Amino acid sequence: MHQPARWGLGGVAAGATVIVGLDVISVVTSVGEVSPLRRTISEHGLGPEGWIFGLGVALLAAGSLAICVSLARTRLAGVVGTLTMVAWSAGLLVAAWFPKHNWAVGPSLSGSIHRYGSFVAFLSLPVAAVVIARTWRRAERRGAALTAFVFGVGSVLWVAGIATMALIGAHNGLPWYRVMPLGLVERGMAITEVAALTALGVWAATHRPGPVLGSPAAGTPGSVGQPARAE
Numbered sequence: 001m002h003q004p005a006r007w008g009l010g011g012v013a014a015g016a017t018v019i020v021g022l023d024v025i026s027v028v029t030s031v032g033e034v035s036p037l038r039r040t041i042s043e044h045g046l047g048p049e050g051w052i053f054g055l056g057v058a059l060l061a062a063g064s065l066a067i068c069v070s071l072a073r074t075r076l077a078g079v080v081g082t083l084t085m086v087a088w089s090a091g092l093l094v095a096a097w098f099p100k101h102n103w104a105v106g107p108s109l110s111g112s113i114h115r116y117g118s119f120v121a122f123l124s125l126p127v128a129a130v131v132i133a134r135t136w137r138r139a140e141r142r143g144a145a146l147t148a149f150v151f152g153v154g155s156v157l158w159v160a161g162i163a164t165m166a167l168i169g170a171h172n173g174l175p176w177y178r179v180m181p182l183g184l185v186e187r188g189m190a191i192t193e194v195a196a197l198t199a200l201g202v203w204a205a206t207h208r209p210g211p212v213l214g215s216p217a218a219g220t221p222g223s224v225g226q227p228a229r230a231e
Helices: 003-029 039-047 052-075 077-097 109-133 140-170 182-206
Strands: none
Touching: 003 052, 003 182, 039 052, 039 182, 052 077, 052 182, 077 109, 077 182, 109 140, 109 182, 140 182
16 A cells, blocks of 8 residues: 555545534534534634644645645656645645634635635645546546546536536625525535545555566566567
């Protein structure tokens, strides 16, 4: 198993567990304070448990970077796939470092940075999953590659659906966050994207690169045990 991918999967699992745990605790002990139906995940960063939320996002971002390294080293991710994976991780860190803002009280630089970081993260991961796993038919571990591709497409559909609802809201003079149960939609998209990320991690962890051309394992002319053919 490729070690960076193994560490990455552990980081993703730990980060996701922390964030889900905050949701569960909020529902059980403070019903209505951070409603999973209407409130976004980032709301956890505003309360006393904000540092715990930041830790969970940091673990998720670090795990994503480790998976990215593994995908790059095993040559499963090209330039576009690697860059979008890095953008996803960077967007997560930015969204965690700059807290969510209540726009009802006026504009905020920190809130704007948080919003842009979130947009970059949620847009980058679907692109990364689809671009990296698009060769699933020829992949050695076809099951993991296909799973990553399917969840990547699902993530793209989430993004397209949110954009469509936002356009409908704008046409009817409604704020985009009022035309849908934003908290529920965001959590659905997040679950789909983390599933795609996990599948990419499993694919990288179980991938065995083919022998290098000209190596003994490749069985090419000039290798050990394979005498070169006379021209």
